[in-house]
Amino acid sequence: MSYDATFRVWRGDASGGGLQTYTVAVNEGEVVLDVIHRLQATQAGDLAVRWNCKAGKCGSCSAEVNGRPRLMCMTRMSTFGEAETVTVTPLRTFPVVRDLVTDVSYNYEQAARIPAFAPRPRDKDGNHRMQQIDVERSQEFRKCIECWLCQDTCHVIRDHEENKAVFSGPRFLIRLAELDMHPLDVTDRRNAAQEKFGLGYCNITKCCSEVCPEGIHLTDNGIIPLKERVVDRRYDPLTWLGSKIGRRPKD
Amino acid sequence: MTTTAPRGTGAVTPGRGSGGPAPRRATIPARTLRTDRWWLQPLLTVVALLLFIVYATFRAFQNAHYFAEPYISPFYSPCITTACEGDTFPELFTGPTWISPALYILIFPLGIRLTCYYYRKAYYRSFWLSPPACAVAEPHRRYTGETRLPLLGQNIHRYALYAALVINVILFYDAVLAFRDETGEWGHMGLGTLILLVNAVLLFLYSVSCHSCRHIVGGRINSFSRHPLRYKAWTQVSRLNARHMQWAWASLFSVAFADFYVFLLATDTINDLRFF
Ligand code: SF4
Ligand code: SF4
Ligand code: FES
Ligand code: FES
Numbered sequence: 001m002s003y004d005a006t007f008r009v010w011r012g013d014a015s016g017g018g019l020q021t022y023t024v025a026v027n028e029g030e031v032v033l034d035v036i037h038r039l040q041a042t043q044a045g046d047l048a049v050r051w052n053c054k055a056g057k058c059g060s061c062s063a064e065v066n067g068r069p070r071l072m073c074m075t076r077m078s079t080f081g082e083a084e085t086v087t088v089t090p091l092r093t094f095p096v097v098r099d100l101v102t103d104v105s106y107n108y109e110q111a112a113r114i115p116a117f118a119p120r121p122r123d124k125d126g127n128h129r130m131q132q133i134d135v136e137r138s139q140e141f142r143k144c145i146e147c148w149l150c151q152d153t154c155h156v157i158r159d160h161e162e163n164k165a166v167f168s169g170p171r172f173l174i175r176l177a178e179l180d181m182h183p184l185d186v187t188d189r190r191n192a193a194q195e196k197f198g199l200g201y202c203n204i205t206k207c208c209s210e211v212c213p214e215g216i217h218l219t220d221n222g223i224i225p226l227k228e229r230v231v232d233r234r235y236d237p238l239t240w241l242g243s244k245i246g247r248r249p250k251d
Numbered sequence: 252m253t254t255t256a257p258r259g260t261g262a263v264t265p266g267r268g269s270g271g272p273a274p275r276r277a278t279i280p281a282r283t284l285r286t287d288r289w290w291l292q293p294l295l296t297v298v299a300l301l302l303f304i305v306y307a308t309f310r311a312f313q314n315a316h317y318f319a320e321p322y323i324s325p326f327y328s329p330c331i332t333t334a335c336e337g338d339t340f341p342e343l344f345t346g347p348t349w350i351s352p353a354l355y356i357l358i359f360p361l362g363i364r365l366t367c368y369y370y371r372k373a374y375y376r377s378f379w380l381s382p383p384a385c386a387v388a389e390p391h392r393r394y395t396g397e398t399r400l401p402l403l404g405q406n407i408h409r410y411a412l413y414a415a416l417v418i419n420v421i422l423f424y425d426a427v428l429a430f431r432d433e434t435g436e437w438g439h440m441g442l443g444t445l446i447l448l449v450n451a452v453l454l455f456l457y458s459v460s461c462h463s464c465r466h467i468v469g470g471r472i473n474s475f476s477r478h479p480l481r482y483k484a485w486t487q488v489s490r491l492n493a494r495h496m497q498w499a500w501a502s503l504f505s506v507a508f509a510d511f512y513v514f515l516l517a518t519d520t521i522n523d524l525r526f527f
Binding site: 010012014016017018019064066067068069084087089090092093094095096102103130131133134153155156158159160161163180181182183198200201202203204205206207210211220224225227228229230231232234235236 | 278283286409
């Protein structure tokens with residue numbers, strides 16, 4: 001079962017470009033990345049595309065398919081009608097290198113800014129002790145494959161380039177949450193979350209959660225709890241008072 | 252690999268920002284390439300919320316038909332002035348007659364709904380179009396989110412929750428009073444009793460499933476294993492919290508419906524269905 005599909009693919013680089021239309025064969029069971037590869041093999045030998053695992057685990061093949069940030073290797077062709085034009089464009093939020101490949105170094109710069117994990121001293125016998133239920137919340141965020149789809153979708157930087165200077169993006173807000181919830185970590189990142197990483201810019205409109213291919217609940221389980229922790233630290237007079245009179249230690 | 256993204260280069264594509272595309276991004280003039288009906292969700296939200304606001308405003312200012320023995324409309328409870336119809340709550344003071352008693356307490360439901368994390372998402376998206384849907388450009392030139400006043404004030408949400416919990420208790424009390432009949436004898440139950448009870452339960456679930464509640468009961472703790480009871484509470488609240496949006500809409504609908512039912516009784520449009 002094979003048919004000819006119409007694909008519009010963005011071709012170009014930082015100096016300019018546009019959508020080009022191709023007709024390309026699609027076989028049963030294929031994903032968008034397969035079709036892009038066939039295009040590369042048969043018609044557009046110089047089409048630049050980044051990919052690696054074809055299993056939704058490396059986070060390399062991020063692009064926008066019919067305007068929606070997606071992993072190309074996890075987007076089945078069967079979700080489109082045979083007559084439907086499939087439009088594939090590079091991530092909009094980052095500078096384009098060529099065709100479908102973007103320069104995502106903004107994300108690595110943000111990653112480098114986060115204060116590293118700082119565990120409390122070991123117990124007397126030299127061990128660190130914690131229970132599974134203590135780290136479960138943090139572990140949800142460890143599923144992240146760093147595909148940057150959430151970063152690409154977040155309107156704070158997608159629609160406002162200038163905010164890249166003050167906002168780290170959803171992936172790094174959940175990194176902060178992960179560390180702040182960690183039972184062994186002793187660094188207080190709450191002030192930094194607000195002042196350095198731009199937590200206040202997020203208006204919890206949940207697009208990051210909508211696009212995450214790992215199904216991480218970025219907003220509900222990471223960003224909102226982090227906002228609440230920041231309220232404890234900065235905006236709630238009662239918890240502030242509690243911590244002053246020693247009724248409320250960090251944990 | 253090329254060099255890093257330029258910073259602070261001014262606004263930006265692909266919305267109507269300051270016009271031209273941001274430096275070195277792919278030039279895609281379309282505001283979105285989405286082909287699905289992404290505008291449907293914000294549209295439905297606007298329609299539903301506007302309908303509620305119009306109805307609730309009309310009823311709050313109407314200052315009549317909010318009490319039909321033994322039921323009081325949730326819009327008017329607690330009714331705290333001497334001008335109140337019925338006798339469901341201590342009358343604390345005498346206000347000017349032209350001020351509807353609903354207005355004194357309006358701030359409480361309004362406070363929690365306005366600062367609620369779910370409703371924030373709903374109105375930022377559908378009223379403020381920031382963004383109207385995912386990967387659809389917003390029309391604003393600048394964006395500062397909740398970093399400054401007045402939106403920084405959203406951080407008081409937990410106080411709005413505390414107040415709402417007090418109102419929750421009062422609405423349960425109203426539902427209990429609704430087990431009396433017109434003469435004040437206990438042992439009555441009508442459709443109105445059921446409606447007030449369901450409404451109180453839904454509003455309570457809305458409050459308990461709140462993100463701030465989830466944080467307060469246990470979310471703020473880092474070592475759950477050392478606080479087993481709070482861990483249990485957090486687990487339960489988390490379960491409810493996953494459906495917070497549904498509770499928000501269900502309780503919004505039920506509160507309007509409960510009010511409407513009392514309105515119908517108070518205007519003698521219908522008679523209460525009596526169970527016993
Ligand atoms: S919820 Fe916040 S971080 Fe996530 S996409 Fe929306 S604004 Fe960005
Ligand atoms: S949080 Fe999800 S969407 Fe964001 S980078 Fe990680 S896997 Fe991708
Ligand atoms: S190729 Fe690895 S995620 Fe798609
Ligand atoms: S009531 Fe919705 S988050 Fe608190």
